[in-house]
Amino acid sequence: MAITLQTKTGEFKLDSDDASETLLFRGLSAGLSLPYECATGTCGTCRARVMSGDVEMAWPEAPGASRLKRDKGDILLCQSHAKGECVLRVPSDVHSGDRAAAPHRINGRLEGLKKLTSDVVDFEVALEQPVAFAAGQFMVVTAPGLTGGRAYSMVNYAPETDRIRFVVKRKPGGGFSNWLFADQAEGAGISLFGPLGTATLRPGEDGDLVCITGGSGIAGIMSILDHATKAGHFSSNKGWLYFGVRTLADGFYLKELAGLVEKSGGALQVILALSDEAAPAASHPDYPSIQLHEGFVHEVAARGVKDFCGDLNERTIGFVAGPPPMVDGAIRVLLSEAKLPPSRIRYDKFS
Structure with missing residues (x-):
């Protein structure tokens, strides 16, 4: 069952017979750099148009499908399965990479x-x-x-x-x-x-790190800080993590974060932002190296960045993860207060 993808950079064919996988996953596993962000139907980045053939969208009500021109044949690759041979137009630059690393x-x-x-x-x-x-x-x-x-x-x-x-x-x-x-x-x-995902810290990458996250969005940031610490990143760079939760009792991974602060020799600072209650002290009662502030995390970050933005090196990278409103607010902080160019900001939105 041949699937033809027409893209801005040429035509590609998928010859896999695994119809159980979505078109996005079939293309990615073949080593193609198809466009996506969430890969689960939320963002709409993986839009394509069916030029011929039969394609079925498993979740037509997906949030990311709200802007599709369904009457023109638009689909989300992450929600669609080919029912037979088809031709799809993908309005993006697509390249073929190493299939073994896909x-x-x-x-x-x-x-x-x-x-x-x-x-x-x-x-x-x-x-x-x-x-x-x-x-x-x-x-x-x-x-x-x-x-x-x-x-x-x-x-x-x-x-x-x-x-x-x-x-x-x-x-x-x-x-x-x-x-x-x-x-x-x-x-x-x-x-x-x-x-x-591409919101990553790449091997050998240098620069200060400014991380802003809320709730379970801390996951990828933990991986980034773990990697940075093991790689000795903070021996020549600084780092700031702003972690937003509702109350002090809602904080988690605090022992691990305090350990990362210690391993960094103080080059990494961790600030816990409490949105629904006043900070009881300047630092956490059980983890003194973790600072406490009151407010939404992007607001706390905005105040903090104003104080240290002059100390950031030119290679600074901003990482943001969390629900869309928080991510949007945090990106504005990194652009306007930290003066980071968009190319130095990496983010994930979870919806």
């Missing part, structure tokens, strides 16, 4: 599930084979009995590993998070596709 399907077993707060859980996945990923990347996770995949960033970092770690915040009506909180997930087999 994202792929991998299976694993969920282990070590534990609650970090009343609405946040942490778990590991023991993989059937090792995987290599960049710090800050994510996987699309599919669980038994649940429709569709969910995108979650890895918390840990290793050049290659057969164990990856995730953190999930419980959402109202969230099928995957409710499944985790029902205490039935331990030992379950799950399927993953990845690694995906």
Whole structure:
């Protein structure tokens, strides 16, 4: 079953017969640099147009489909399956890369599930084979009995590993998070596709780091800071992490973050922003190296960046992760207060 992709940089053919995978995943696993951000139907970045053939969208009501011209044949590649031979037009530059290093399907077993707060859980996945990923990347996770995949960033970092770690915040009506909180997930087999994402700290990259995140968006930032610490990044660069939660009791990974501050020799600063209560002191009662401030995380970051923006080196990189409104506010802070060019800001929006 041939699938032809017409792009701005030429024509590509997919010859895989695995119709169970979405068109996006089939293209990515073939080494094609197809456009995407969330890979789960939220953003709409993977838009394409069906020129001929039969293509079915599994989730036509996906948030990212709201701006599609369905009468013209527009689809989301991440939600679509080919029912036979077809021709698709992708309005982007697409290139062919190393298929061996491309994202792929991998299976694993969920282990070590534990609650970090009343609405946040942490778990590991023991993989059937090792995987290599960049710090800050994510996987699309599919669980038994649940429709569709969910995108979650890895918390840990290793050049290659057969164990990856995730953190999930419980959402109202969230099928995957409710499944985790029902205490039935331990030992379950799950399927993953990845690694995906470009909001990463690349090997050998130099520069100060300014990270702004909220809630479970901390996952990819933890991976980035873990990698930076192990690589000796803070021996010649500084770092600031602004981590937003509602109350002091909602903070998590604080022991790990305090450990990173210590390993950095103080070059990394961690600021916990409390949006729903006043900060009881200037620092955390159990982790004195973690500073406490009151306010929404992007507002706290704006105040802090004003104080140290003159000390940032020209190679500074900004990392942002969290819900869309927080990400938008944080990007404005990095542009207007930290004076970072857009090319030095990397972000993930989770919706």
